[in-house]
Amino acid sequence: LCVKYWDIKCENSCWSQLIVMNRTSRLRSGTVPGVGLVHAPFSLLPTRFPASFWKQACELAPIFNELVDRVSLDGKFLQGSLSRTKQVDDFTARLLEIHAKMMAVNKKEDIRLGLHRSDYMLDSETNSLLQIELNTISTSFPGLGSLVSELHRTLLNQYGEVLGLDSERIPRNWAAIQFAEALGKAWVEYNNESAVVMMIVQAEERNMYDQYWLINHLKESHGVMTIRKTLAQVEAEGLVLPNGTLVVDGRPVAVVYFRAGYAPTDYPSEVEWSARLLIEQSSAIKCPSISYHLVGTKKIQQELAKPSVLERFLDNEEDIAKLRKCFAGLWSLDNEEIVKSAIEKPDLFVLKPQREGGGNNLYGHDLRETLIRLKNEQGEALAAYILMQRIFPRASLTQLVQGGVCFEELSISELGIFGSYLRNKDKVVINNQCGYLMRTKVSSSNEGGVAAGFAVLDSILLTDE
Ligand code: ADP
Ligand code: MG
Numbered sequence: 159l160c161v162k163y164w165d166i167k168c169e170n171s172c173w174s175q176l177i178v179m180n181r182t183s184r185l186r187s188g189t190v191p192g193v194g195l196v197h198a199p200f201s202l203l204p205t206r207f208p209a210s211f212w213k214q215a216c217e218l219a220p221i222f223n224e225l226v227d228r229v230s231l232d233g234k235f236l237q238g239s240l241s242r243t244k245q246v247d248d249f250t251a252r253l254l255e256i257h258a259k260m261m262a263v264n265k266k267e268d269i270r271l272g273l274h275r276s277d278y279m280l281d282s283e284t285n286s287l288l289q290i291e292l293n294t295i296s297t298s299f300p301g302l303g304s305l306v307s308e309l310h311r312t313l314l315n316q317y318g319e320v321l322g323l324d325s326e327r328i329p330r331n332w333a334a335i336q337f338a339e340a341l342g343k344a345w346v347e348y349n350n351e352s353a354v355v356m357m358i359v360q361a362e363e364r365n366m367y368d369q370y371w372l373i374n375h376l377k378e379s380h381g382v383m384t385i386r387k388t389l390a391q392v393e394a395e396g397l398v399l400p401n402g403t404l405v406v407d408g409r410p411v412a413v414v415y416f417r418a419g420y421a422p423t424d425y426p427s428e429v430e431w432s433a434r435l436l437i438e439q440s441s442a443i444k445c446p447s448i449s450y451h452l453v454g455t456k457k458i459q460q461e462l463a464k465p466s467v468l469e470r471f472l473d474n475e476e477d478i479a480k481l482r483k484c485f486a487g488l489w490s491l492d493n494e495e496i497v498k499s500a501i502e503k504p505d506l507f508v509l510k511p512q513r514e515g516g517g518n519n520l521y522g523h524d525l526r527e528t529l530i531r532l533k534n535e536q537g538e539a540l541a542a543y544i545l546m547q548r549i550f551p552r553a554s555l556t557q558l559v560q561g562g563v564c565f566e567e568l569s570i571s572e573l574g575i576f577g578s579y580l581r582n583k584d585k586v587v588i589n590n591q592c593g594y595l596m597r598t599k600v601s602s603s604n605e606g607g608v609a610a611g612f613a614v615l616d617s618i619l620l621t622d623e
Contacts, residue, residue, distance in 0.1 A: 176305050176367075177305050177309065178197055178198060179195075179197075179198045179302075179367060180194055180195065180196070180364045180365075180367075181194040181195070181196040188360075188362035188364055188366075189362055191366065191370075196561065198608065199559060199608065199615065200306050200559050200614050200615045201556050201557060201558055201559070201614050201616040203314075203557060204307075204310040204314075204323075204328050204596075204617040204618055204619040205554070205556065205596060205598055205616050205618055205619065206554070206618070206619050206621045207280075207571075207596070207619065207621065209622060211280060211287045212329065212618065212620055214287050214484075215278055215573060216575060217591075218276060218480060219274075219276065219575050219577035219590070219591035219592075220577065220579075220589045220590065221472075221480060222274065223272055223274060223579035223589050223590075224472070224477075224589065225472060226272055226274065226292070226450060226453045226454075226579070227581060228472065230449035230452075230453050231449070233261045235461075236257065236452045236458065237261070239457060239458055240455065240457055240458070242541035243457050243512060243541050243542060245538045245541065246538050246539055246542040247511070247512050247542045249422045249425075249513075250512045252431060253451060253452060254452070256434060256435050256438055257448045260438055260448060260449075265438075265439070267443075267447050269347050269348065269580075269583075270579070270580070270581045271340060271341070271344045271443050271445040271446075271578075271579070271580050272294060272445065272446060272450055272578065272579040272580075273297055273300075273337050273341075273577075273578055274292060274293060274576070274578075275292075275297035275575065275577070276289060276291075276293075276577065277290040277291055277292075277293070277574045278290060278572065278574075278575070279549045279573075280551050281550060286483070286484075288485070288486040288547075289459075289485060289486065290572060291454075291456065291459060293454055294450045294451060294453055294454030295446050295450070295451045295454055296419065296420045296514070297574075298365055298417070299333075299365075299368055299574075299595045299615065300333035300368070300371070300372065300576055300592075301333075301367070301369065301370070301372060302368045302371075303331065303574075303593065303594065303595040303596075303615060304331040304333045304371075305371075306596075306616065306617050307330070307617040309617075310325075310328055311325045311617075312325075314328065323619060327619050327621075328617055328620075331593040331617065332592065333576045333595070334371040334375055336576070337576065337578060338371075338379065338380065339375075339380070339588075340578035340588055341382070342380030342382050343580055343588060344580055345380065345412045345413055347443070347580070348412035348413065348442075350403075350412055352409075352410060354409050354410070354412065355376060355382055355383070355384045355411075355415060356387055356392075356404075356411045356413070356442075357373070357384055357386045357387070357415045357417055358388070358414060358416045358418050359388060359417050359418050361390070369417055372384075387406060387407075388418070389419060389429070390427075390429050390430060391407075392406055392433040392436065392437065393429045393430070393432050393433040393436070396436055396437075397436075398436060401441070402440055403441060403442075404436070404441070411440075411442045412442060412443060413442065413443045413444075414442050414444050414445065415445045416446065416451075419434060420514040420515060421513065421514060434448075456510050457512055457544060459544075460489065460546075461490075462485075463485045463488040486546055486549055487546065488544060488546050488547070490544060491532075491540035491541065491543055492540070493545075497545070500525065500529055500545055504521070504523065504525040504529075505521075505522055505548065506547070506548050507525060507545050507548055508525070508545070508547075509521075509525045509528060509529065509543050510543060510544050511542055511543050515607065516605050516607030516612060517607065517612075519605065521604045551572075552570070553569060554569060555568060555569070556569035556598055558600070567600045567601075568601045570598070570599060571596055571599075572598075573594060573595075574595040574596075575591055576592045576593045576595065577590065594617075596615070597613040597614070597615065598614055598616040599612050
C-alpha cells in the first residue's frame with residue numbers, strides 16, 4: 159500500500175493539494191500566502207475507533223460548552239483557583255490582571271461565543287475514554303481536519319473494497335463549515351452590517367491555510383468579511399469608541415477570533431498586552447473572552463475535577479456524571495502524597511505547566527528531576543504545574559505521510575471533538591458538537607501537536623467493538 163501511495167496521491171491530488179501548511183525553512187513562507195507550501199502530515203488511511211466511544215465523546219461536547227460558559231461567569235472562582243499559579247507564572251498573571259480589570263468595572267459579555275475542542279485518548283488499561291484537555295482558545299485544524307476526512311472517504315470509495323474498509327464508516331466532518339457558521343451567527347447577533355470579523359494571527363503563521371477555510375466559508379456562505387491582524391497591528395490601528403465599538407484600521411469589528419494570543423511568545427512586548435486589553439474593553443464579541451480563555455487553563459481543568467466542584471456550575475446530575483466519567487486523575491502539587499508517588503513512579507504521570515500549543519509537558523526522568531528540584535526549592539514554584547494520570551492508548555501500525563514520504567510506524571491517537579457555543583443573554587443560539595480532529599503520532603513520542611511537528615492529521619473509521 160505504501161508503494162501505491164504515489165498513484166493514490168496523483169489520483170486524489172485535489173484533496174492532498176489543499177491540505178497544506180507553510181514550510182518553516184523557507185523565507186517569507188509564514189507571512190506571504192502561497193510561498194513555501196508543504197503538505198500537512200497525514201495518515202494514509204483512517205484509524206479505527208469504537209463507535210460507542212465516538213458517541214460518548216460527541217455527547218460530551220454540548221455539556222462542556224455549557225460548563226465553560228457557566229464557569230466563565232464566576233470571576234471569583236477563576237481568580238481564586240489561579241491565585242497561587244499567578245505568583246509563579248507571569249503569563250497567567252498577565253491574563254488574570256486583564257480579567258481583574260474587567261471584574262473591577264463589572265464588564266459584562268452579553269454575547270458569548272466559544273469555539274472549543276475537547277481532546278481525548280482511549281486508555282487501554284481501563285478501556286475508557288479520558289479527556290486530555292479542553293481547548294478554549296485558538297483551537298486549530300477545523301479546516302484541514304475536515305479535508306483529511308474527505309481525503310480518506312475518497313480513498314476508501316476507490317480502494318475500500320480491496321482493503322475491506324467501508325467509507326460510510328468515516329463520520330462526516332463539517333468542522334470548518336460549522337465554525338464559520340458560528341462566527342457568522344455571532345456577527346448577526348452583533349447587528350452591525352458594516353462590521354467585520356477580525357482574526358488575530360501570529361506575525362509568522364505556519365497554519366494559515368487551515369484558517370483560510372473559515373475565512374472562505376464566512377465570505378461565501380454568510381457574506382461576512384474577515385480581516386487578519388496581529389496583536390501589534392491592533393495596538394497601532396485600533397481604538398474603542400465611547401459607545402464601546404472596537405474600530406481597527408477604520409473598520410468596526412463585530413467578532414474578534416483569536417488564532418494567536420495563547421502563548422507567551424505571542425506577547426513579545428507591552429504593545430501586544432495593551433491590544434489584548436483594548437479588545438477586552440470593547441463591545442466586540444471575543445472568541446474567546448478573557449474569562450473563556452482562563453477556563454481553558456490546565457489549572458482550572460484540575461480544579462473542576464475535584465469533588466463537588468462541577469455541582470457548583472451544572473444542575474443536571476446525568477450531565478455531571480458524564481463529565482466525571484471522562485476525567486482522568488488530576489492533582490495540584492500541594493498534594494504531597496501524589497508528588498511522592500510521581501517521584502517514585504514517574505511513568506504513570508504527566509507534569510503540565512500552564513501552557514498551550516505542545517512541547518511543554520514533562521514525562522518520565524524529566525518529570526522526576528523537576529519535581530525533586532521544585533520540592534527542594536520550597537517556594538511556590540510547584541504551583542505553576544499540575545499532575546495528571548498518564549493515559550496509555552493502545553498502539554497500532556499506521557501509514558504516516560510526512561514531507562511526501564510514506565512510512566509505517568506503531569502509533570497512538572488522540573481524538574478532538576469540536577464544539578461551538580453562541581449565546582446572547584438568555585438565548586442560547588448554538589450549542590453543538592461540530593466535527594472532529596483525529597491526530598496520530600508515533601507511540602514513542604510524548605507530545606501531540608501537528609503544527610508543532612509531533613503528530614499527523616487523521617480521521618476515524620468507526621468499529622462495532
Ligand atoms: P497542549 O496544550 O500543549 O496541547 P496537552 O495537555 O494537550 O497540552 O498535552 C500535549 C500532548 O501530550 C497531548 O496532545 C498528548 O499527546 C500528550 N498528553 C497530554 N496529557 C497526557 C496524558 N495524561 N497521558 C498521555 N499523554 C498525554
Ligand atoms: Mg493539547
